[in-house]
Amino acid sequence: MSGSAAFLDAVESRRTSYALTAKSTLSDNDLKALVERAVKHTPSAFNSQSGRVVIITGQRHQQLWDATYDAYKKTLSGNTQQEEFFRNKIDSQYKSGYGTILFYEDQAVLNAMSAKNPALAQAFPIWSENSTGMLQYIVWTALAKEGLGASLQHYAAYSPEIQTVVSVGLDLPAAWKCTAMMPFGVPSAGPREKEFQPIEDRVKTIFSA
Numbered sequence: 001m002s003g004s005a006a007f008l009d010a011v012e013s014r015r016t017s018y019a020l021t022a023k024s025t026l027s028d029n030d031l032k033a034l035v036e037r038a039v040k041h042t043p044s045a046f047n048s049q050s051g052r053v054v055i056i057t058g059q060r061h062q063q064l065w066d067a068t069y070d071a072y073k074k075t076l077s078g079n080t081q082q083e084e085f086f087r088n089k090i091d092s093q094y095k096s097g098y099g100t101i102l103f104y105e106d107q108a109v110l111n112a113m114s115a116k117n118p119a120l121a122q123a124f125p126i127w128s129e130n131s132t133g134m135l136q137y138i139v140w141t142a143l144a145k146e147g148l149g150a151s152l153q154h155y156a157a158y159s160p161e162i163q164t165v166v167s168v169g170l171d172l173p174a175a176w177k178c179t180a181m182m183p184f185g186v187p188s189a190g191p192r193e194k195e196f197q198p199i200e201d202r203v204k205t206i207f208s209a
């Protein structure tokens, strides 16, 4: 089974990393090339290629997390304990990183696919989420192989305002919907302990001649 070993080692090495520093192991050009390669080769339903990505670093990345906090705060109903908790979380786990990779799905592409295949119209949004998840995963794992920690955040799904706020100033088509934000950087600590359920409860086999 040697053909898949390197790939599965990479799968195993990807973890959620919250202890991020503002450093990168990759040059910005290499980071761009890594993301471009992932975007190009991630599968999508009917090869619709609806995935989109924006990479932001430095001050622009920090502004993203400040703006996300400001918008998220409005959903906390003035609960100052929660406000403080999320301010600390956002500052120490996301804003502290080198940059953020923003994942989008182009709704214009999906709407066109639905119009062309009305019988499948309900499936395209689900396949779109599947595909963006695959893209996120490929980028996340590739970053891990480059010694970069990252986590997967979904604040854009919490409120329409946050969905808008995360793209302010990025000059993106209105049809690009943010599906996830991935803060990343050189980690300053290892990942948390992770528990695994018994694998025999999760995988069944019927090897039949």
Ligand SMILES: Cc1cc2nc3c(=O)[nH]c(=O)nc-3n(C[C@H](O)[C@H](O)[C@H](O)COP(=O)(O)O)c2cc1C
Binding pocket: 014, 015, 016, 017, 151, 152, 153, 154, 155, 191, 194
């Ligand atoms: C679909 C999906 C959504 C997730 N959403 C979040 C999230 O919003 N915030 C977060 O901190 N982690 C999020 N995670 C990360 C999981 O909590 C994490 O992958 C899981 O606990 C296993 O830990 P590991 O990534 O270190 O293997 C998400 C993961 C997946 C696959």
